[in-house]
Amino acid sequence: MTRYALLLLPATNRVYAESSIGLTVAELGVFDQAVLGGKLSDITETRIGGVPYVAFETEELSPRDADYLANMSAIYALFRMEGRLLDPVELRPLDKFDDDLITIQKYQGKTNEHFTKLLLNVTLLASARAGEMLDRRFKVIDPLCGRGTTLNQALMYGYDAAGLDIDAKDFEAYSAFLQTWLKRKRLKHDAEVTRIRREHKNIGKRLHVSVGVSKESYKAGDALDLTYINGDTAKAAEFYKSGSFDLVVADAPYGVQHGSRTQQHGLHRSPLDLVEAAAPGWTKLLKPGGALGISWNTNVARREDVADVLAAAGLEPVETAPYLDFEHRVDQAIVRDIVVARRP
Secondary structure, three states: OEEEEEEEOOOOOHHHHHHHHHHHHHHHHHHHHHHOOOOOEEEEEEEEOOEEEEEEEEOOOOHHHHHHHOOOOOEEEEEEEEOOEEEEOOOOOOOOOOOHHHHOOOOOOOOOHHHHHHHHHHHHHHOOOHHHOOOOOOEEEEOOOOOOHHHHHHHHOOOEEEEEEOOHHHHHHHHHHHHHHHHHOOOOEEEEEEEEEEOOEEEEEEEEEEEOOOHHHHHOOOOEEEEEEEOOHHHHHHHOOOOOEEEEEEEOOOOOOOOEEEOOOEEEOOHHHHHHHHHHHHHHHEEEEEEEEEEEEOOOOOHHHHHHHHHHOOOEEOOOOOOOOOOEEEEOOEEEEEEEEEOO
16 A cells, blocks of 8 residues: 655635645545545545645555546645655646636635635536546536636636626626636637527626637637526526536525525525525536535525425435535634535
């Protein structure tokens, strides 16, 4: 058996940094269960030179094993431990663009980008296609996408992305940001904002972007696709085709500084109202074998209630370890958790 040590990325958010070891242990457990064949053992926190690491034992990791782990949300480096020496393991993450696509946006209420990546990873690994993470172009939708952190992370992975949000200011802010970023990076792309009309009425706006990972891929017609609709998430199945997404990933409003809302149900402090109204539509968007992952504030909604709402919508919540180990504190008013559910 070989022992490995995983060095974590520094987190600028102090509270999230305090939770990062436990979250990394849980995420590593999900990777192990989903794509590494359950061969990791003794996953634990350790300190080397006074610096915290997550250590584990296994048979020698293959290059593909390391490629999976290279996409963990908080990984900075991975070492093979040889006595008192640390031998670096080559990491080749999926990232297709510069990381400022994720980090450059700063605004009040932004979800920590490390957590956004964690939520996307855990959802993907719960799907029937987890083993294709490195090879397949997944289609990801965030039906509560705000200013697009999940959409940007999907693009970073080389996946197609879609979003939906009722807040017009968030839609305009993200549209402006992304188009400016693409121009500054001189990436080959096409971007257009259009109005959505039905029965002679404007019911929303649509941002559609095609972007090439390289000039050659764009010219060859192999561009990534991103669509963001400014509309009601409870009507998601009216805006997007049923059975067209592999993953639904959402960070629900926390019900503290702002509530959750739909056009039909107005403003509520509990995200349960929104999820209950929207989950049937979200389920329709998923392909069989696809997965939905949602995070929320447990101070305003119990885990079992969120899981029951998803089950009532036709999904199968994953209620076994390590999927039960992601609860962590965000601030005094918010304790965040994740529920993941599969579509049969």
